[in-house]
Amino acid sequence: MADTVAVRTGGEQDDPEPGGFAFEERPRLLEGVRAYGLIMAMWVRSTMAYRASFAMTALGDFAVTAFDFVTILLMFTHVDALGGYTLPEIALLYGLSATAFGLCDLLLGSMDRVGRRVRDGTLDTLLVRPVPVLAQVAADRFALRRLGRITQGLLVLGYALLSLDIAWTPLKVLMLPVMVVSGAAIFGAVFVAGAAFQFVAQDASEVQNSFTYGGTTLLQYPPTIFAKDLVRGVTFVVPLAFVSWLPALYVLGREYPVDLPQWVAFLPPLVAAVCWVLAGLAWRAGLRAYRSTGS
């Protein structure tokens, strides 16, 4: 193990790199993004070969996810407020969370197939290619139809912004796109960490789904209707509250049920970065475990 260098010098004269294929050390992150782009482009092209089918499935995704909001609308035919929140206020929470989650689901929605790949052995085929495995797993079967979910979230968000009477400040305006992006990143980190866990427990995708799909449903309602322990859990343990609740409540000028200083509303980008570092470490540990056990 220790004599890598000695071998390299001994073998290099008669082991020239194949002509024209000089191998260059490239930053892994850039390589990963490039590979992701290549694979994604291939799936988009293949999807676009059947435009009608794409339109149908995207519409289907739109309709299915829109049912969540229809449920909320139906509730509001009987009540005027839910947990002290009006319909436009809830629409804001819903729209932010649905858009953030939709964005993440579009980009990383295939991550939950890691367990299956480990089980059927197709993960090995990714490991013999010269690009990061995470990028290959994430871009696999890139499904453009998931734009349906994002569209739905954006429409609800649009409705909320038009009907809410908010004293807009530049800071509050800036917070909206930051929230969506950091929210998507926080969900994404949960996807990656969940996928990493599947290296160890191959049937764990349902656990992950309860945090991601379950989490987004949770965030669509105001925090006041949930038990305080649950709210604490999604604030401090799995920091989903930073996706929409905390920053949105700042925008709305509302109190958070768990006692927290107001500046936490500005933390989502930082929380997202920390989550990604942790998720990245988990992914590396998972892949290393796989490569030493092979199962």
Next chain:
Amino acid sequence: MSDGFTQEGTGMGGDGGFITLDGVEKVFQVRRKAGLLRRERREVRAVDGISFRVARGEMVGYIGPNGAGKSTTIKMLTGILTPSGGRLRVAGIDPSRERTRLAHRIGVVFGQRTTLWWDLPLRDSYRLMHRMYRIPDRRYRENLDRCVELLDLGELLDVPVRQLSLGQRMRGDIAAALLHDPEVLYLDEPTIGLDVISKAKVRQFLKELNTERGTTVLLTTHDLTDIEQLCGRVMVIDHGRLMYDGSPAGLHEVGESERMLVVDLESEFPPIVLEPEAAGGAPALRAVKVEGPRQWLAFPAAASAAPLVARIAADYPLVDLSVREPDIEAVIARMYESAP
């Protein structure tokens, strides 16, 4: 013990091999439930101290029964698995440490699972390989044209991989593994489940690849015919140890293997024994099992079956017959028996 049969490997280029293994080990920790919470840990030595060298341009067969450690070795050679011990180099690269760097220089074909994108046409998979491996355009086109011609892929390029037959898919997979001009090609069971014609096509292609391009080929197989037709050198592995390393012909000598002629006669007959051509020798053929009108007749693997069939047909009312090649399990079993 493991060195009992190891012969001087053919074509070893003096000091340095292109692929070198020195005492490579892979130990798996298998955990088993033993009671409600208690778990028993057990060590499985899948590869137990294997050393060999393969020179550039060699074509080597790597055989052994299921669970012998073949695939584990291939996985370590490709960088998928990290060895537990020993030293391993491919083209001077430590596969587990520099997996992506090595990936540019090796091609891998898994017989049982495809490296192609299942729902997409072959052409799309190849196009993606082109970009992913950063293959220069001209070289990509040359390699693709050559593979399409030799592997007969022309009409399959626009068919989604899932609609291909096993043989077609295998040819598609081999082409995919060669687009970036790898110096080594690993094939894990490349002919498994293929029909006779597909097998012949694949073998012919590999032979040409090895002789014309000088690509080093390492293949695992269950089919001894693959080895006999392709490889100048064969390594036998069992229980994670190298049992034999030498020529395919030597394998039969060591294993004293026999082929089996299965005949169906019109009615029941006493066990058939054919006298040897030369007086005093071992019988040319003898029945080892009789089941009604069907008899299993063993004869040396090196002997031709045709004259034996002719002699049986002359003396017995023959209805049907088939010849069974010795399987690797039988050869290895005999290897154990004859071990000192």
